Structure formats: structure tokens, C-alpha cells
Amino acid sequence: MKKNWWKILGVVLVIYTITGGLLLNVPRLNILNETIRNLYFHVPMWFGMVILLTISMTYGIKYLRKGDIKYDERSVEFAKIGTVFNVMGLISGAIWANYTWGEPWSGDAKQNAAAICLLIYFAYFVLRNSLEDEQQRGRVSAIYNVFAYAAMIPLLFILPRLSPDSLHPGNGGNPGFNFYDIDSKLRIIFYPAIIGWTLIGMWLASLQIRMRAIKRTLEDN
Amino acid sequence: MKKSQILTLIKKEFLSEWRQRYALNGMILYLASTIFVCYMSFGLKSGNIDTITWNALFWIIILFTAVNAVAKSFIQENDGRLLYYYSIARPESIIISKIIYNAILLLVLSLIGMLVYTLVMGNPIQDIGVYLLAVVLGALGFSSSLTMISGIASKASNSGSLMAVLSFPIILPLVLMVIRLSKNAMDGLDRSVSTDEILILVAINLLVGAASFLLFPYLWKS
Numbered sequence: 001m002k003k004n005w006w007k008i009l010g011v012v013l014v015i016y017t018i019t020g021g022l023l024l025n026v027p028r029l030n031i032l033n034e035t036i037r038n039l040y041f042h043v044p045m046w047f048g049m050v051i052l053l054t055i056s057m058t059y060g061i062k063y064l065r066k067g068d069i070k071y072d073e074r075s076v077e078f079a080k081i082g083t084v085f086n087v088m089g090l091i092s093g094a095i096w097a098n099y100t101w102g103e104p105w106s107g108d109a110k111q112n113a114a115a116i117c118l119l120i121y122f123a124y125f126v127l128r129n130s131l132e133d134e135q136q137r138g139r140v141s142a143i144y145n146v147f148a149y150a151a152m153i154p155l156l157f158i159l160p161r162l163s164p165d166s167l168h169p170g171n172g173g174n175p176g177f178n179f180y181d182i183d184s185k186l187r188i189i190f191y192p193a194i195i196g197w198t199l200i201g202m203w204l205a206s207l208q209i210r211m212r213a214i215k216r217t218l219e220d221n
Numbered sequence: 222m223k224k225s226q227i228l229t230l231i232k233k234e235f236l237s238e239w240r241q242r243y244a245l246n247g248m249i250l251y252l253a254s255t256i257f258v259c260y261m262s263f264g265l266k267s268g269n270i271d272t273i274t275w276n277a278l279f280w281i282i283i284l285f286t287a288v289n290a291v292a293k294s295f296i297q298e299n300d301g302r303l304l305y306y307y308s309i310a311r312p313e314s315i316i317i318s319k320i321i322y323n324a325i326l327l328l329v330l331s332l333i334g335m336l337v338y339t340l341v342m343g344n345p346i347q348d349i350g351v352y353l354l355a356v357v358l359g360a361l362g363f364s365s366s367l368t369m370i371s372g373i374a375s376k377a378s379n380s381g382s383l384m385a386v387l388s389f390p391i392i393l394p395l396v397l398m399v400i401r402l403s404k405n406a407m408d409g410l411d412r413s414v415s416t417d418e419i420l421i422l423v424a425i426n427l428l429v430g431a432a433s434f435l436l437f438p439y440l441w442k443s
Contacts, residue, residue: 064436064439119389126383131378139442140440144387147369147370147429147432147433147436148391150428150432151394151425151432154394154428158421
């Protein structure tokens with residue numbers, strides 16, 4: 001990931017998402033109307049979050065196996081950016097919900113799951129700060145990271161689908177994603193948007209990681 | 222990992238619990254007084270509360286008792302004794318024995334809790350068998366996730382409050398499923414309605430148990 005092409009690709013895709021997402025034609029649907037454009041900003045946040053947190057968990061496992069502090073740094077930075085994506089997803093979702101479901105917080109199963117996921121990762125950061133020793137902090141927080149990830153999967157993917165009164169499409173008897181996703185007009189922006197936002201998130205994380213690495217070398221010398 | 226080692230460790234947990242009976246009595250008293258505080262503060266006569274609140278309140282009480290009861294499994298062990306275990310037993314045996322022991326402890330506590338709770342708050346449960354199944358699955362799930370979290374929290378300095386912060390969000394899906402299952406039992410719905418919930422509870426328990434089993438050796442080393 002040392003090359004620059006993926007950063008340029010991320011920027012180009014996000015610019016394409018913003019211009020295309022706001023200017024191109026979208027299908028007319030009841031209630032949703034023009035707010036369907038939020039699909040390009042709200043939904044990629046969740047894809048990005050899950051990808052970033054998965055990377056964070058993988059580096060946690062790597063740290064447990066190898067014990068190299070740089071894996072711990074990568075793990076925590078990816079978790080941080082994942083949490084930023086979580087917050088942005090919650091905010092964009094709340095704005096969207098305000099106009100389509102009538103209120104910003106409707107107690108929807110996925111909304112609650114995202115909020116709980118946020119609590120889990122805040123707890124992870126609190127845990128990190130309460131440990132002094134560097135190696136111990138790395139090991140204990142990596143263990144919590146993996147453990148929390150294992151507990152998060154049922155939370156994010158299984159529980160909302162079981163909930164009888166979810167408002168999200170595809171859950172609880174509501175029409176699935178295909179209802180409007182099948183429209184290729186949306187698809188040509190939606191898929192690039194996911195890739196673009198995720199790449200931007202990875203770029204942010206890699207900048208933080210490099211800054212930490214520089215700080216660490218400065219402190220060591 | 223040997224069976225005999227696990228059995229010896231479980232036996233040792235029971236023995237040390239029995240020798241410090243005040244801790245067990247303290248937990249039962251904690252449970253009873255929490256139930257009584259809820260009962261008094263709601264200002265209820267028995268049967269005056271709707272089933273959703275009855276059920277949720279019961280599980281919140283059990284959750285808090287469980288966090289307090291399991292927190293001591295690593296936090297209260299002193300360093301010398303932990304070092305001794307480290308030298309004689311495999312980490313896998315230790316985590317499994319602690320999980321089994323805590324599950325039995327929580328099961329006993331929640332049954333006592335249920336008894337006291339139904340005594341003062343009334344008993345609107347229609348299908349007692351499924352409700353007891355929910356209690357058993359809940360005790361197993363609480364024990365497998367809380368034991369691991371207690372091990373994690375014991376490494377940090379302010380472990381008491383950290384225990385709650387770390388465990389509550391992780392345990393929430395489990396609590397939600399248990400509440401849903403026990404609500405079905407309270408309403409006396411047909412048992413086939415609850416199979417989904419039971420399967421998911423078993424799956425969550427297995428997932429969390431497996432994660433504890435795999436991760437504990439790394440925690441034990443530090």
C-alpha cells in the first residue's frame with residue numbers, strides 16, 4: 001500500500017460520487033423522493049466501517065501472534081477511523097430518517113445496533129487509556145478488539161433481520177434493497193461510492209499510522 | 222487439555238467459594254435487596270405491572286448481579302495464586318473451568334432471584350419450562366462473556382467500573398435475545414415460535430465461548 005494510485009483512485013471516486021450523486025437523475029419514489037441521494041453517502045459509511053474494523057481486528061490478531069508494536073498501532077488507528085465512519089453514518093442516517101421516517105431517532109433495530117457498536121469501540125479506547133505498559137496495552141486491547149468483533153457480528157447482521165419492526169429496507173417485511181437498487185442509475189454511483197469512501201478511510205488511517213511511527217522513532221532517539 | 226484438570230479446577234472453585242461463604246451470601250443479599258428496591262420504588266402490589274416491564278426488570282437485575290458476581294473471578298484473585306495456577310495448569314483448562322463454575326453460580330443466583338422476584342412481584346409466566354430454558358441459556362451466555370471480560374478488566378487499573386463499560390455493550394445482543402425468548406414464554410406462545418431465539422442464543426453462546434477459549438491463552442501470558 002506504499003503506492004499512490006489507490007489514494008488518487010479514492011479521491012476521484014469520491015469526487016465522482018459527490019458530483020454524480022447530486023447531479024445525475026434518480027428514480028422517483030414515494031416518501032424517499034430526492035433523499036434517495038443519501039444512499040451514496042449514508043450506506044457506504046457502513047460498508048467502510050465494517051471493512052475498516054475488520055482490518056483493525058486482523059491487525060489485532062497479528063499483534064497477538066507476533067508481538068510487534070507497529071501492528072498494535074495499525075489496529076488502533078483503523079479502529080479510530082472505523083469509529084469516525086460509524087459516527088458519520090449515524091449522523092447521515094439521522095438526517096435521512098428525519099425526512100423519511102419523521103424523526104431523527106426512531107429506535108430502529110439497525111440504528112440501535114450501530115449505537116451499541118459505537119459504545120463497544122468507545123469502551124475499547126477507554127480500556128487502552130487505562131493500561132500503562134505498552135506491551136500489555138497492546139495485548140489486552142487486541143484481545144478485547146477480537147472479542148468485541150466476534151460479538152459485533154450477530155449484532156450488526158443477524159439481529160436487525162430478526163426484528164419485526166425495522167424501518168430499513170430489506171428488514172422486517174419491508175421491501176428489500178433490490179426495490180430501488182435494481183435501478184442501474186443508482187448502481188453506477190453506489191458501487192464506486194463504497195470503494196471511494198473506503199479508500200479515503202484507509203488513507204486517513206495510513207496517515208495516522210505514519211504519524212505515530214514518526215513520533216515513536218523521534219521518542220526512541 | 223485434560224478433563225481431570227478441568228474437574229479439579231472446578232472443584233477448587235467450589236471449595237474456595239464454600240470456605241468464603243460470606244461472598245456468596247453477600248451476592249444473594251445483593252440480589253434480594255436489588256429486587257426489593259425495585260419492588261418498593263415501583264410502589265407495586267404484586268400483579269400491578271405489565272409483562273414487558275416485569276420481564277425487562279428481572280433481566281436487568283440479573284445482569285447487574287451477574288456482572289458483580291463474575292467480576293470477582295479474576296479481579297479478586299491475588300497475584301501469587303494466579304502465578305501458581307499459571308505454573309500448574311493449562312490456560313484452556315482454567316478458562317473452561319471458570320466459565321463452567323460461573324455458569325453454575327449464575328444459574329443458582331438467577332433461580333434464587335426468580336424465586337424472590339415472583340414472590341414479591343407476582344408470577345405472570347405461562348410457560349415455565351421455556352422460561353427456565355431462557356434462564357439456563359442466559360446464565361451460560363453471561364458467564365462465558367463476562368468471565369473473559371473480567372480477565373481483561375483485571376489487567377487494568379480501575380477494573381471495577383471498566384468491567385461494566387466493557388461488558389454491557391458486548392452482552393446486549395444476548396440480553397435482547399434472552400428477553401425476547403422469555404417474553405414468548407411469559408405470553409405462553411407456542412414453543413415453535415421460540416425456536417429461532419433458542420438457536421440464536423445457542424449460536425451466540427458458542428461464538429463467545431469459542432472466542433474466549435481461543436483468546437484466553439494470550440491474556441494469560443501477560
